[in-house]
Amino acid sequence: MTTSTEHETRIDPLWRSWEGAHGGHVAAVALAAVRAQFAGGDQPVRTLTTHFLAPAAAGPLHVSGAVPASGRRTAACVFSGHQDGLPVVVGSALFGSGRPGTSYDGQPAPDVPGPEDCRAVELPGQLAPFARQLEIRPATADLPLAGGERAELLAWVRFTDGRPLDAGAVVTLTDVLPPALYAVWRSSRPVPSAELTVHFTDAVDESAGDGWSLVRIRTDHAGAGWAVDDSAVWAADGRLLALGRQSRVVRGERP
Structure with missing residues (x-):
């Protein structure tokens, strides 16, 4: 070692x-x-x-x-x-390193309107100060703290500083949307990450460019003060860049 x-x-x-x-x-x-x-x-x-x-x-x-x-x-x-x-x-x-091999895509990008056809949303500054470094445009009707029926959020996201979509940027993107439980809640509470694992695709080996990415996050299970979130990041041209999964601690509501 x-x-x-x-x-x-x-x-x-x-x-x-x-x-x-x-x-x-x-x-x-x-x-x-x-x-x-x-x-x-x-x-x-x-x-x-x-x-x-x-x-x-x-x-x-x-x-x-x-x-x-x-x-x-x-x-x-x-x-x-x-x-x-x-x-x-x-x-x-x-x-x-990469090598020639079989290609398969079981996670195609969702068919949603492009970023130019979606309205920007601003996350509350007290909840997510980091969001000022991003432009976020929800791609579906599911919104944070809207009391929806499913714990899933899907949005176009880009960095305001125009950074390239390298591995570091992609890691960040797997975690930039609010916790997916926010889609079913109407009031906010801390849901910090305890563990995050990101699997990168060969699309990151090449130049993924910069600009918009399509990001999805959803909760598969929550209970006993914990939640499991899955995320996916696609380039604007539809190439899958990474899949993420994280364990979160679900805190109680704050007065």
Whole structure:
């Protein structure tokens, strides 16, 4: 097992959520540090798993990593991130080069109006300050806190800074929509991420461009103060970029 020295990176204060920094942003920052310092290199990332141990604050994040196995085509890294000496995240990343093989698409992009035909929505600033870095246009009639019948949200999303849709941006996008339970609730409450796993497709190996992405999030099950959310991210041309699944803690309503 190869162990590397600690690498310092930073959590952007603009990506603040209800409880600490936005989980997707923290995972993307960790991924960038792992690739730069420990593993991956030019190989595309295939899977990223991040466990959130405590809310991350804006500022330095000290990331350390170990590479238990590395071959000609794959490399794996186990990492942890600390702030002020306390653990904030732990996780793993798998990198692997591409090769010719069978293609199959079982998750086609939903048939919805384009972003130019959808109205923008602003998430409440006190709930999601990070949303100021995004433009979000719901693609269906399902809206946050509208008391709908199904726990699913589908929207066109783009970064206001025009960043390319690389792996880090895609990780962030898997977590940018409100928790899917918001589609059936009428009042807000914290639903922080406890764990997020993102599986990337070969479309991220190529240039996915920038601009709009279509993002879907839905809750498959909730109970005992926990929820399981599934998300999908498609490029504007319909290519599937990533699938995400996360475990969330469902807090009680705040007065």
